[in-house]
Amino acid sequence: MxxxxxxxxxxxxxxxxxxxxxxxxxxxxxxxxxxxxxxxVSKLADAREAAGTIANALNTVYAAGVGSKQTVEYWLPKGVVKIYANVNVDGIDTTDNDVAPDNRMDVQIWLDLDGNGEWDNKREAIILLETLLPSENNENRVIVGDEKFSVGSGLHRTTFTYEYRGGLRYIVISDIEVA
Incomplete structure (x- = not known):
């Protein structure tokens, strides 16, 4: 061969x-x-840091009392669907896990990790941090207006102001996207 x-x-x-x-x-x-x-993991870490910043600002303003004001900056990743920080937010029910209410207001950031534009309704797609503020179930509640949170990705500057309105205690939130 x-x-x-x-x-x-x-x-x-x-x-x-x-x-x-x-x-x-x-x-x-x-x-x-x-x-x-x-x-x-990167999205979850960024969202957790943002939730921690929001929760700390709410705790600081609440602890300082009526008339206090604080402005914070935080980064939101792409995929944030909703931010909740009001007295009705205490615990969560998801398709795979539940967090029971504990009479403390929560800061929750809901994420879309699968890219379909909607919250995934799984425990891994939500960041949940407790605050010092009582929830709605408590008679010492403070009304927190969270409807002003913007969910666009990027840098946010948010101001928290604690004030009286008609005999009720309010924490007013104003959020702007910086970048």
């Missing part, structure tokens, strides 16, 4: 090419999944 010159090189290139194709079909899905998981 006479071998043509260079046949071994061609066979080597074919075998190496086949191995690279097999390697690519295995590693690309793993890479894509790891990248998606890293993006999700």
């Amino acid at each position: 006479v071998k043509v010159r260079g046949q071994l090189s061609v066979e080597f290139i074919v075998v190496i090419s086949g191995l690279l194709i097999i390697l690519a079909t295995i590693t690309m899905p793993m890479y894509n999944q790891a990248r998606a998981d890293a993006e999700k």
Whole structure:
């Protein structure tokens, strides 16, 4: 059997090419999944930091009493569907897990992690932090107007003002998107 010159090189290139194709079909899905998981963790971390900033500002204004005011800045990631911070927010029921009410107002940030534009209704897609403020079930409640929260991604500057209105205590929220 006479071998043509260079046949071994061609066979080597074919075998190496086949191995690279097999390697690519295995590693690309793993890479894509790891990248998606890293993006999700990053969104959750940014949302948790924003919720912590909002909760701390509410606690500070509440503890300082009527007449106090505080302005904070925080970053919201893409995929935030809603921010709740009012006396009706205490606990949550999701399709996979529940958080029981504890008579303390919560700050909740609802996220869309699957990209369909709606909250995913799973515990992993919500950031929930307690505040010092009593919830609606408590007679010492403070009315918090959270309808002014903007959910656009980017930097936000939010002012919390504690005041009396008609004999009731209010924390007024004004939020603007900076960038």
